[in-house]
Amino acid sequence: MYFRKSIYLVGFVAATTFGATTLHADPKPKNTKATDSQTVANFYAGTSRLWKSCKPGGVYLGGGWEAQAYCKRKSESVSVGKWSVKRGVLCIDLVHYWQQGDGVGSKPNDDRECIAHITDADGQIWRSWNDDGDWWRLQAVKDDKGAAKGFKLKSKVTRLRKKLGV
Template identity: 40%
Template sequence: MSHLTKLSLIAVISIATTTVGIADPRPQGAKKAPPQEVANFYAGKTQSWSSCNGGGIYYGGGWQAQAYCKEDGESVGIGTWSISRNGRICHDLTWYWRDEDGSVKSSDKPVSDRNCDDIVMASDGTLWARWVHKKTEADAWWNLNRSESIRQGNKLKGKINRMRRNLGV
């Protein structure tokens, strides 16, 4: 399996595994979340990806996104995040890593292929998310307000900066 394929699989597993233990059905009466509410919730926060061994994604200012993953070697993702009119949050990352021969490799197109979460707002104002990928939707929803995988600040800054310096990206 190529490094690029593994990174794609990691992104799928990582987002899906953040819901383990806290997945629920969609809250009754929930509606698509207002895009500004979703942006306000994610901006300036790090979402951990359990399968990346201490990695995840940082949703930075100016719609910039940076990610780190340590699965079958270290890699760093650089790209953007966005919110659609219907409240869906997506990130597009180009991944960089050092190949076995020592050369720096990158994905030709975003590995995420539009990795997205649908976001809804319950009647009590809480935000709920469901991971989606390539038009296949997961069944489970998780309460973002209670999620331990999302924390304020760039918790990956040191790892990302080190990898970017190491790879020259």
């Protein structure tokens, strides 16, 4: 089974963009600066970003900068990689793994998924995906329907990683 990166990228963008359906995008606020990288890392570390398009599906941004992802649409596939934050920009690099004959197929993402973070003069943090021009107010995880504390898909990811040997 060939795993397509688009499922994970679309899922990540959809969950983090549309997780809070009551919000709307705005143009880039004035008088902003890049959010401190440690602030961004602290916000995302130890959280799952849930993808509505996969039900269940999402990416976990864990300790040691490891990222692990799963999508029910590609239920025998798993993605493992790293996440990083530099100058307020969070990026996720995943390698997708799937059963291929008697072995395991793999393919790294062609493109990095990145989210820029800025802080306005009032201290409000905003984020934008891959420089698309729309900016969204950052919500606390507890208020974001597309996010959860902890590794929500741990059992599925652990099973698949063991099965595929990754």
